[in-house]
Amino acid sequence: MKRYLNLLWIVLPILFTAACVEEYSLDGNPPTEAEADFSFQPTAESNNILRFTAENDFFIMNWELGNGSSGRGKSVTGTYPLAGTYTVTLTVFNSGGSVSFSKEVTIDETDPLLLDKPIYNALTGGADAVAGKTWKVDAGRAGHFGVGPNPSGAGDFPEWYQAQANEKEGSGMYTDRYTFYLDGFNFNMETNGFVFLNGAQGSNFPGAFDPGVGDLSAPYEAPANLKWSMVEPEGTYPELTISQGGFLGYFAGGRTYQVINIEENELFLRFVDQANTELAWYIRLIPEDFDPGEEPDPDPEPVDPTIFTLQSLIGEGTKAWKLKPAAGAFGVGPAAGSDEYFPNGNDISGDRPCLFNDLFVFNENGVFSYDPQGDIYAESYMGTGSDGCQPAANLEGTGGAAWGPGVHTFSLTEATDTETAKITVTGTGAFIGLPKAFNGGEYSQGPPVANRAVTYDVIGYMNENGEEELKITIDITDNGSIFWTFVLIPDNG
Template sequence: MKKISKYISFILPLFLALACVEEYALDALPPTEADANFTFQPTEENDNIVRFTADGDFFMMNWDLGNGQTAEGKVATGTYPLAGTYTVTLTIFSAGGSVSTSREVVIAETDPLLLDRPIYNMLTGGASAVEGKTWKVDASRSAHFGVGPNPVGAAGNFPEWYQAAPFEKEGSGMYTDRYTFFLDGFGFRMETNGFVYLNANQGGSFPGAFDPGVGDLSAPYTAPDNLRWSLVETEGALPELTISNGGFIGYFAGGRTYQIVRLEENELFLRFVDQSNTELAWYVRLIPEDFDPGAEPEPEPEPEPQNPDVSFTLDDLVGNGRKVWTLKPAAGAFGVGPNPGSDEWFPTGVDVSGERACLFNDLYIFNSNGEYEYDAQGDVYGEPYLGISNACQPESSLAGTAGAAWASGTHAFSFTPGTPTELPKITVTGTGAFIVLPKAYNGGEYEAGPPRENESVTYDVIGYDETTEELTITIRVASTSIYWTFVLIPVND
């Protein structure tokens, strides 16, 4: 007989004796408030760190610790740096329903040591910052705002599907809003300067919402006073920052909880899930209000190539008059990162040739007469900017879409030999001409088709192995350091 689950809080002893139970009885009684009783006491390490223990044991037990923290299970621990009274609630679930019990926890004294944490100090400026620390969206930086998949894709916590260009959302309200975090009382102040930027699906919640001309909506909004912030750190997960009801940061997509991807003295990079489409995660990057990125020391210039490591010629590219190339089916052959040759942001060392087989079978053909051919081999890897959804699908899906010009076709190319200070370059020219990734062009990425007419796209040759004939090319797609890199190998035509 299978062991009866402890999840069932009420069941007839006679029924236990006569039958094996695999599911909850339909007539199970709901739990009572007494079933959700709990006790609590300070831990030995600190009176402001409190351990809570439920009297019972149920299959689901959720805690609201009254300080912005939540927990699950029979035992939970809450940290309370500030003196005050906190309402702690335990909700239990049984076969018959759920019930909650709340108790007040009084913290007698503030513990400054619990407040002196690096993550608090970075966010608020620390105890000495009486006026708090004010942040603004880093409008001058590429990818200060963008969107990617939820759950996180192979690219990690990066807006791989769309990255805003510098000042792209000027006029939306995003760049004029300010966000101040105070350590004292965990206060939060949101200064909207008249209006805010929000997802188009949230317009119904903001009277007077209007089209700012840069996508989505803006709306007049004054944030309430006495807002608060809370922060929860869970082992193995990104810290979660929550703003109390009525406040938000940067761009409103329905929620007020943000994962902190990166927090440094002069950078706050947040990720948050779109509440109207939970398959999307938005990203926003902020800097302190008084921080001037231009005042920072200039980064060290990239060393000029000393040309011998990249000995690549036109004959290497076209062979005996016609040479066919394809992506190498291996890790590192397709990716994006902060430097040429890097795939730090996507796919972070993972071989994606299996899941994107329709990309790794594409052919890139160079002819000695200056003709360049792209052959998709009948299928493409779809993305929204092409006018089709993410996934491998027939190339015929592009017909009639804004991305149709990126289908198989013939274009022109030119080759620039390397010099002691310049890398060799391959340039493809034509409406929809590209190598490997249609959306990438010099200094940007298409958000939607069609491509510009008769566009030229230039790729730097950063590596060539004369023995294996592996060819590594890269393209910079932003004024800051964002590079796509591809490794090509020749195939028999």
């Protein structure tokens, strides 16, 4: 009901007196400050967690809580771990305009329990880290910096471009250091003289120049007394904000970062390009004193050259496989088998049933066929004009028509003592699991390359219960930084 009110003001003004609208202040005069008044009181959980409630009802009620977080609605909750005075502002809107009203909120004592949060401790080193925790860009790792679509397409990772190891040497990004303190939520940015920024931001940085590695660098000294804040909106990523004058790694106009992943030795961030909001940038940081060589990648599971054979793939002559309807069966991440970038441990089979009923059929004569069972999960690159589950027939006449039902060829390179098995499907539009992914890249639009061969590494077969689970992966970067992984099971239907 609420989402349609703006339209009602324009099209149906005579209905303002209707019962479903009367709960809001929709008269023709703008609200007054007195009407935007609000109250607040401590919650049972802590005197430092306050519940704010507006005195009146309005169509839109926006809150700025003075602690770096915001909210919307008649009632919101704000958390204030540190003693101090905070200015809370409520802005209300009706058909006549808007008004803001502010109050100062005083927190008498710091609540240490509210500071002892895993995400704060990972970022700052915790209460015992008096000198804070200093981070740097993970320059030696492929994919430490890159860009993808906004909103995200396949997942929250640099889908369109990933920088190679040390590719931006000389830009200033690799020499900058960023220190987070739990005490006072202080932040220090050490630029070592110059910083790396998006080309569209050059006019904001006097002396900006071409560093020879793309975009711009500029001389810059960050101001003192910078702060950081963290909010954790329900249902989405935590958001880390640096106060005016500070930023992390690469300046694209904003200072708020979505925390895609944070661990003791990794901080992976996403941020929207403010000059082109259709772009999202990504940057990966590690602690200054952390040597990635100290934590080698885990050894691959031992390869049994007899465990996956041609007969495993084709059965008694023909065998159909489909995605397993479970978490981890369809995803993308920084390593083979990982779905850290998407969907990060979530089971999406219920959201995309048309994807999990697709059949990938292998025959003894080397014929491979794709049967989508009448429907597909379409995305923009396929050219259907809309995303989501829809009839496979919608592909007809589009650039992605070849990704529909079809017959192709396949070959299997069986495992050796040192190499995993590999499945190669060949043909215009041939794929397993995801049409857009191929060795070394992803399609941004159709049509697919004619007669392209796509090879998948077999990294698992048979689960702990002795049941068939064919786990395959494909590197879309050719440098080992981004992998799609699929888990298939036989179709016994």
